[in-house]
Every structure is written in structure tokens, then in C-alpha cells.
Amino acid sequence: MKTLRIHIILNVFILIFTFGTLTIVQASDPLASWNDGPAKRSIVQFVKKVTKAGAADFVPPAERVAVFDNDGTLWAEQPMYFQLFFALDRVKELAPQHPEWRDKEPFASLLKGDVKSALAGGEKAILEIVMATHAGMNTEAFVKIVKDWLAGARHSETQRRYAEMVYQPMLELLAFLRANGFKTFIVSGGGIEFMRPWTEAVYGIPPEQVVGSSIKTKFEMRSGIPVLVRLPEINFIDDKEGKPVGIHSHIGRRPVAAFGNSDGDLQMLQWTTAAPGARFGLIVHHTDSKREWAYDRQSHVGQLDKALDEAKAKGWIVVDMKNDWKVIYPPAK
Amino acid sequence: MKTLRIHIILNVFILIFTFGTLTIVQASDPLASWNDGPAKRSIVQFVKKVTKAGAADFVPPAERVAVFDNDGTLWAEQPMYFQLFFALDRVKELAPQHPEWRDKEPFASLLKGDVKSALAGGEKAILEIVMATHAGMNTEAFVKIVKDWLAGARHSETQRRYAEMVYQPMLELLAFLRANGFKTFIVSGGGIEFMRPWTEAVYGIPPEQVVGSSIKTKFEMRSGIPVLVRLPEINFIDDKEGKPVGIHSHIGRRPVAAFGNSDGDLQMLQWTTAAPGARFGLIVHHTDSKREWAYDRQSHVGQLDKALDEAKAKGWIVVDMKNDWKVIYPPAK
Numbered sequence: 001m002k003t004l005r006i007h008i009i010l011n012v013f014i015l016i017f018t019f020g021t022l023t024i025v026q027a028s029d030p031l032a033s034w035n036d037g038p039a040k041r042s043i044v045q046f047v048k049k050v051t052k053a054g055a056a057d058f059v060p061p062a063e064r065v066a067v068f069d070n071d072g073t074l075w076a077e078q079p080m081y082f083q084l085f086f087a088l089d090r091v092k093e094l095a096p097q098h099p100e101w102r103d104k105e106p107f108a109s110l111l112k113g114d115v116k117s118a119l120a121g122g123e124k125a126i127l128e129i130v131m132a133t134h135a136g137m138n139t140e141a142f143v144k145i146v147k148d149w150l151a152g153a154r155h156s157e158t159q160r161r162y163a164e165m166v167y168q169p170m171l172e173l174l175a176f177l178r179a180n181g182f183k184t185f186i187v188s189g190g191g192i193e194f195m196r197p198w199t200e201a202v203y204g205i206p207p208e209q210v211v212g213s214s215i216k217t218k219f220e221m222r223s224g225i226p227v228l229v230r231l232p233e234i235n236f237i238d239d240k241e242g243k244p245v246g247i248h249s250h251i252g253r254r255p256v257a258a259f260g261n262s263d264g265d266l267q268m269l270q271w272t273t274a275a276p277g278a279r280f281g282l283i284v285h286h287t288d289s290k291r292e293w294a295y296d297r298q299s300h301v302g303q304l305d306k307a308l309d310e311a312k313a314k315g316w317i318v319v320d321m322k323n324d325w326k327v328i329y330p331p332a333k
Numbered sequence: 334m335k336t337l338r339i340h341i342i343l344n345v346f347i348l349i350f351t352f353g354t355l356t357i358v359q360a361s362d363p364l365a366s367w368n369d370g371p372a373k374r375s376i377v378q379f380v381k382k383v384t385k386a387g388a389a390d391f392v393p394p395a396e397r398v399a400v401f402d403n404d405g406t407l408w409a410e411q412p413m414y415f416q417l418f419f420a421l422d423r424v425k426e427l428a429p430q431h432p433e434w435r436d437k438e439p440f441a442s443l444l445k446g447d448v449k450s451a452l453a454g455g456e457k458a459i460l461e462i463v464m465a466t467h468a469g470m471n472t473e474a475f476v477k478i479v480k481d482w483l484a485g486a487r488h489s490e491t492q493r494r495y496a497e498m499v500y501q502p503m504l505e506l507l508a509f510l511r512a513n514g515f516k517t518f519i520v521s522g523g524g525i526e527f528m529r530p531w532t533e534a535v536y537g538i539p540p541e542q543v544v545g546s547s548i549k550t551k552f553e554m555r556s557g558i559p560v561l562v563r564l565p566e567i568n569f570i571d572d573k574e575g576k577p578v579g580i581h582s583h584i585g586r587r588p589v590a591a592f593g594n595s596d597g598d599l600q601m602l603q604w605t606t607a608a609p610g611a612r613f614g615l616i617v618h619h620t621d622s623k624r625e626w627a628y629d630r631q632s633h634v635g636q637l638d639k640a641l642d643e644a645k646a647k648g649w650i651v652v653d654m655k656n657d658w659k660v661i662y663p664p665a666k
Contacts (some may be wrong), residue, residue, distance in 0.1 A: 062539060139581060150611030183541075196585045198349075206395060207585030208516075208541075217581055219574040226603045228581050235582075241552040247556055248472060248550060248561050250583060252529045267552055270559045 030176040033169040033326045039282070040147065042171065045179050050256065054318060057278035061181040065255040067247060067268060070175070070188035070195060070212075072302040073168040073284050074203060076155075078293040080115075080301055082162045083194050084126070086149055088115065090133035098132075107132070122136040127234075134191065135215055135232035144196045156245045163202050164332065169325045170259075170284075174203055177257070185255075187211045187247055189239035189264050194232075211250045213238045243268035266307040271312060281316035283307060288322040313314045335573060336602045338474075348628070363660075364565070366502040372615070372657045374648045376506065379613045380513050383589065390611035393635035394514040398588040400580060400601060401507070402499040403521035403528060403545075405594040406617050407536060408499040409488075411626040413448075413634055415495045418528050419482050421448065423466035431465075440465070464565035467524065471560040479530045496535050497665065502658045503617075507536055518588070520544045520580055522597050526563075541603055544583045576601035589613065599640040602649060614649035622653040651665040 022070040029326035034040040050059040066189050072079040091101070091110050101107035106125040109118035121123055134142070150163055158165060174184050186195060186205055192212030199205045214235040217228045238246040244267050247255065257280040258265070265283070273279040286295050286303065321328070367373040383392040404410040424434070424443050434440035439458040442451035452458055467475070483496055486501065491498060507517050519528060519538055524547030532538045547568040550561045571579040577600050580588065590613040591598070591605035596614070606612040619628050629637040644651050654661070 011411075060531070065541075106340065192585070200395070208398075208583065210585060214582065217578050219604070220575045221603075226577065226600065226607050228577060228604075244552045244561060245550050249525075249547065250524070250541065252543060267559065270554075271552070271561075274559050 023296075030179065031169070031172050031192060034171055035324055035326055037324055039317050039324045042280075042317045043176075043282070046278065047177065048256070049179050050278050059278065061255055063253065064177075064180070064182040065185065065251060065253060065254065065270065066177050066182045067185045067187045067211075067251075067256040067259070068170075069260040069262070069268070070186050070190055072286065073167075073259055074170050074174075074186070075162070076292060077302050078295070081190065082155075082165075083190050085130075085153065085155075085162070086146070086194065087129050087133045089149060090145070091129060092134065115264045123319055130141075130191075131215070131232040134194075135230045136297070138227040138229050139193070139217060139225075142193055143197045146194055158329075160329065160332065165329055166202060166258060167284075167325070168327050168330045171203065171330065173259075174205070178204065179320045182257070183186070183209065185209045185211060185247075185251060187238065187243055187268060189213055189237070191215075192238070211238055211246045213242075239264045241267050244271035247271065258282070259284070260307070261286065262302040262304050263307050264302075266310065267308075269307065269314075269316060273316065281314065282319060283311050283316055284319045285321060286330065287320050288325075290322075291328045292321060294322075344573050363512065364502070364505050366505055368657055368659055370657050372650050372652045375613075376615070378591070379611065380510065384513050385612050392589055392611065396586065396589065397510075397513070397515040398518065398584060399510050399515045399585060399590040400520045400584075400588045400592070400605065401503075402517045402593040402595070402598045402601070403523055405619065406592055406598070407503050407507075407519070408495070408498075409625060411628070412490075413525065415464075415488075415498075418486065418488075418495070418522050419479070419527065420462050420466045422482060423478070424462060427466065443636050460567070463524075464548070467527075468563045468565035471562050472526065472550060473560075474598075475526055476530045476564060479527055483531055490664075493662070493665065496531060497543070497663055499535060500617075500658070501660050502664045504536070504663065506592075507538070511537065515590070516542065518542045518544060518580075518584060520571065520576050520601060522546055522570070522575075524548075529534075543570055543577045546575075553580075572597045574600050577604035580604065591615070592617070593640070594619065595609060595635040595637050596640050597635075599643065602640065602643075602647075606647060606649065614644070615649065615652060616644050616649055617652045618654060620653050621658075621661065623663045625654060627655075 006079045031040055031043065049055060049057040051066065052058060062120045068074055071081050075082070089111060091107060095101055095111055101111060106118035106121050106129055127225055148296070150161070154161055155165060177184055184205055186199060186209065188195060190212050192214045195212055196210050197208040199210050200207065216231040216233045218231055220227055220229055236242065238247065243265065247268065254275050255272045258269050258280065259282045261284040262268055269281045283304070286293055288294060295302065296308060344449055364373055364376065381473050382388060383388040383397065385391060401407055404414050408415070421443060424440060428434055428444055434444060437460060439451035483494070487494055488498060510517055518531060521528060523545050525543055525547045528545055529540040529543050530642055532543050533540065549564040549566045549568045551564055553560055569575065571580065577597065580601065587608050588605045589611065591602050592615045593602055594617040602614045606614045616637070617627055619635070621627060628635065629641060631653065
């Protein structure tokens with residue numbers, strides 16, 4: 001009996017100690033989901049040196065601009081970009097209004113559930129799917145379509161909602177930068193209008209700080225009511241060489257920090273880190289086949305090849321997801 | 334002697350009273366340069382109702398977006414848009430490198446000082462002048478060109494620097510809105526890159542909150558250094574139907590308040606005020622031929638015709654510059 005009692009008391013002590021420590025760590029460490037390693041230390045060190053008044057590397061708050069890719073950097077992108085899942089779900093939903101799709105590629109294959117054949121048509125096929133599912137309505141109707149989809153759809157492998165497949169360590173990084181006077185922007189190859197309806201709630205990034213690819217819109221008066229109609233015509237592709245152009249167009253100043261995960265982010269990283277003064281470049285390397293996915297040089301989605309080589313040459317930080325991150329996603333709701 | 338002494342004492346009292354009152358008025362009235370009239374009262378009333386927590390018209394801070402036209406709304410625009418003066422000065426500066434301009438319109442007329450003949454070619458002539466003077470360099474070189482010009486050039490009629498021809502009452506309005514949680518944006522037909530180098534210092538509006546017309550830019554590596562080169566090709570015209578499109582592209586949410594002065598702002602005012610909830614539209618009417626300029630329906634610059642009629646129908650506030658504004662420009666430096 002006595003041994004048992006001591007055992008219980010000891011366990012209670014261990015419990016108090018454990019939870020007490022956990023609480024302290026979480027309260028004092030804004031990057032609690034990052035393991036203590038070179039990536040985490042570089043981030044903290046960079047933020048410290050650019051925010052220290054009077055220091056050589058000090059950056060005034062107005063110029064603390066940090067840009068983040070979205071797919072593969074802030075949320076997952078496998079087995080294909082989530083916006084493509086959205087488009088495929090839309091095709092199924094719209095099919096009854098388009099009997100001609102039954103004999104027309106890429107729609108015919110899609111409706112048979114054969115995604116691979118549908119996408120065999122490459123960029124042209126994807127463009128047709130995007131235009132058929134993203135254009136034709138007014139801007140406010142599209143916001144509702146995106147929100148409704150995001151509230152209901154679930155990822156086939158994780159069974160999570162897509163907005164729950166954001167990376168917990170990156171959420172902490174966004175908050176940490178903002179707490180240090182940074183303005184955080186998304187600069188994504190994905191659709192600007194596909195992201196804006198939810199980035200504020202999910203990432204704390206308001207619509208005016210989201211840069212992305214877009215189709216054209218047209219102002220019209222319909223029965224005396226002004227509307228913006230989404231046209232089936234590409235306006236801007238915010239990828240590769242397009243990213244610095246998009247940054248320049250929307251933000252109008254060069255970022256001091258850039259975060260990406262693929263060759264699509266290479267030029268954004270080059271543009272950000274080539275300027276004089278303290279600059280920071282970081283690449284999320286997908287190395288965790290158990291908790292997420294492992295892919296890089298050979299991947300069709302989020303290929304990371306040239307940028308991985310250049311990271312070494314330029315001193316950009318490469319995050320090893322498997323070893324640098326304690327958790328991948330936030331706790332399931 | 335006694336009378337004189339009383340006189341002096343009385344004067345001192347008057348002085349104290351006058352300056353005391355002035356000080357109190359300036360400290361307590363954020364719109365001190367506005368005469369007490371319907372325009373000023375409408376502004377104050379609108380801000381009060383959208384910022385009062387729990388009220389029917391309350392607007393959350395994140396949605397307090399206010400958009401301002403620039404030419405004729407925040408600074409003067411007569412006898413022609415200031416950006417055109419910039420372009421003409423650039424033509425003179427670049428002429429030695431372009432001997433062919435001596436026989437080529439619109440440059441030949443311009444170099445002879447005959448602006449009227451040069452602009453007789455209409456939009457095509459203006460476009461040629463803009464492309465010859467705004468494109469070809471990289472984005473950072475252009476910022477320097479704009480800043481240098483603005484620091485030296487003076488308006489031929491007022492002898493003021495152009496950045497000193499901003500409207501004091503509008504500066505107070507911008508600050509008043511920001512003090513009440515609004516985010517202030519410029520949405521101008523003028524060049525986005527012509528405005529961004531100075532809007533933060535002059536208006537307190539950072540580059541990422543400036544929307545305007547643009548030419549295309551291209552990302553290039555030059556001797557291993559990434560640059561954005563300005564191309565002689567129109568990207569976007571942020572005027573008339575373009576303004577709601579520009580707002581949607583850059584801001585991604587509908588403003589609750591819009592401020593303009595011409596028919597170029599009509600669609601922006603329609604788009605802003607047509608949405609449900611509290612909305613505010615205001616037009617600056619140039620009625621002061623002595624302190625500024627008086628023009629509206631027949632003017633070639635800043636024509637105000639349709640929007641003036643629609644203001645009555647829609648309940649937009651029309652500012653009468655002559656009677657609503659105590660001063661036009663800030664004190665000369």
C-alpha cells in the first residue's frame with residue numbers, strides 16, 4: 001500500500017512537472033512546433049537583428065514585408081493542388097447543365113472518375129477545366145462557391161477539411177513575424193480569388209495582402225446594379241518569373257523575407273534576397289513521407305530542383321519537415 | 334496713459350482669447366480646414382455611425398476600406414495632369430539621346446514648346462509620350478527619376494512644388510479616417526509607379542495601398558542580378574470601368590467609402606455605394622477660381638458631368654471647394 005501511495009504521489013508530481021513545463025514552453029516560445037535546430041535558430045536570429053533599433057541591419061516597420069507561397073508552403077499540395085480538387089468537384093456539380101461534356105475531353109474522362117486521362121491534356125486541359133469552373137459568375141457568387149466548397153469538402157487521404165491541412169509551424173511563423181512588426185503577404189501561383197475568401201480566417205492574412213494568378217473581370221451595370229463579372233480569360237500567372245512581377249504590382253516594394261517550397265518560388269527568392277541589407281530566404285523541403293509527403297526533384301507537383309541547388313549557393317534556409325517540425329497540422333477540430 | 338494701459342490690457346486679453354480659442358479648435362477638430370457645413374457634418378456623422386460598436390451600421394475595422402482618387406481629389410490637376418508635366422520634362426531631358434524626335438510628332442512640337450499641337454494627336458500622342466518617358470529602365474531607376482523630378486520641379490502658375498499642391502482639407506480627412514480605424518487607398522487613373530515613390534511621405538499612404546494605371550514589367554537576370562524592366566506596353570488602365578476592377582484586383586473587398594472628383598470616378602462611386610450597409614460617396618467639386626480652379630461639365634481635364642447628376646440621385650456628398658474649404662493647400666514650406 002505504501003509503495004502504491006508513493007507511486008501515485010510520484011506520478012502526480014511527474015504530471016504536474018510535465019504539464020507545467022509544457023505550458024511554460026508554449027507560452028514563452030512563439031515557434032513551439034519547431035524543433036530546436038538551424039532553421040528555427042536562423043529565423044529567430046534574423047527577426048532579432050532587423051528589429052533591433054540602432055543596429056546595422058535594422059529595418060523600419062513599414063519595410064518589414066514578408067512573402068509566402070501558399071501551396072506546399074502554408075498548406076499541403078499532394079496528391080495535387082487543392083484548387084484542382086475544387087475544380088473537379090465543380091465539374092461534377094455543373095455536369096447536369098453541360099450534357100456536351102459527356103463526349104468532350106477533358107470533361108468526359110473527369111466525369112468517369114479518370115482524373116489521370118483528363119489531365120493528360122496538360123496545361124490546355126487544366127485551363128479548360130479552370131475556365132469552365134471559375135468564370136461566368138460575378139465575383140460575389142464565386143466567393144460563396146469557394147466558401148461552401150471549403151466548408152464541406154474533405155481530403156481523400158487525411159479525411160481532413162482542406163483548411164485543416166495548413167502547417168502548424170508556418171502558422172506560428174506568420175504570427176511570430178507579425179508580432180515583430182512584419183506585414184505578411186501570400187504570393188501564390190494559385191488563384192487570387194480562390195484564396196481570398198478564407199486566408200484571413202485561416203492565416204490572419206487579409207484579402208488585400210494576397211497576390212495570385214487571376215482571370216479578367218469586367219464591370220457591368222445589370223438592371224441598374226453594378227457587378228464584376230468573371231471572364232474566361234487569363235489575366236496574370238503569378239508563378240516563376242511572374243512572382244516578382246506580382247509582388248511589384250501589388251506590394252510596390254521589395255520584401256525582406258521570402259518563404260517558398262518549389263522551383264515556382266525561385267525568382268521570388270532571388271528577387272527578395274538580392275537586394276542590399278538583411279534579407280532572408282527559406283525553402284520548405286517535403287521530407288516526411290509518414291506524416292505528410294516526401295518529394296522534390298522528380299515531383300510533378302511542387303517540383304523542387306533548381307531552387308534546392310541555389311539555396312546552398314545563396315545561403316537560403318532549407319527546412320527539413322521531418323526533422324525540423326514537431327507537428328505538421330494543427331490539432332483536428 | 335490710463336486709457337492706453339487699459340487698451341493694451343484689453344488687447345492682450347483679446348490676443349489670449351483668440352489664440353487660446355484657435356489652439357483649442359485645432360486640437361479638438363481633426364477637420365479644422367473644413368467649414369462647418371453639410372459636407373463636413375456628413376463625414377463626421379458617417380464615421381461616427383460605422384465605428385460605434387453595437388450600432389446597426391457598425392463596420393468591423395478590417396472592412397473599413399476608403400478609396401481616394403488622386404488627380405483633382407487629393408492634389409490639383411490643372412492646367413493638365415501633373416504626370417504629363419513630368420513626361421514633358423522627361424522628353425526635354427531625353428531629347429539629346431533622340432535626334433529623331435526633332436522631326437517626329439508629338440515630340441517635335443513638344444521640343445518647340447508647343448504643348449497644344451503635341452497633344453492634338455489625342456490619346457495616341459499621349460501614349461507615345463508616356464512610353465518614351467516611362468519605359469525602358471528598371472523599376473528602381475524609375476523611382477529615382479520620379480523622386481528627383483518631384484524634388485525640383487515647380488508648377489508654372491503657383492510656383493509651388495507639385496507635392497505642395499495637395500489639398501489640406503483632404504490630408505485632414507485621410508488622417509481622420511485612419512484615426513478611426515480606416516485603411517486608406519489611392520485608386521487613380523494616374524500611373525501606379527509615378528505615385529508610389531511619394532504617397533507615403535505626402536499622404537501617409539504606403540505603396541501597397543496605391544492602385545493605378547500601369548505598364549508591363551518583366552523579370553530578368555542581368556549579369557546575375559535580378560531586375561524588373563519596364564516595358565513600353567500598357568498593362569492596365571485604372572479609370573472609369575477600370576476602377577472597380579482595380580479595386581477588386583488589389584484590395585479584394587468592396588470599399589465602404591469612395592472619394593472622387595470627376596466622371597472617371599463614377600463607376601468607383603457606384604461600386605462602393607451600391608452594396609448593402611452604410612456606404613459613403615463624396616465628390617470634390619472645383620468651384621474656386623480664385624484660390625484654385627473652377628471647372629466641371631465642359632472641362633477637358635477632370636470632366637465632372639454624369640457623376641454630378643448621379644450624385645444628386647444617389648445622395649453622394651458634393652464638396653463645394655469655395656465654400657466648404659477654409660484653405661486649399663498646406664502652408665508653403
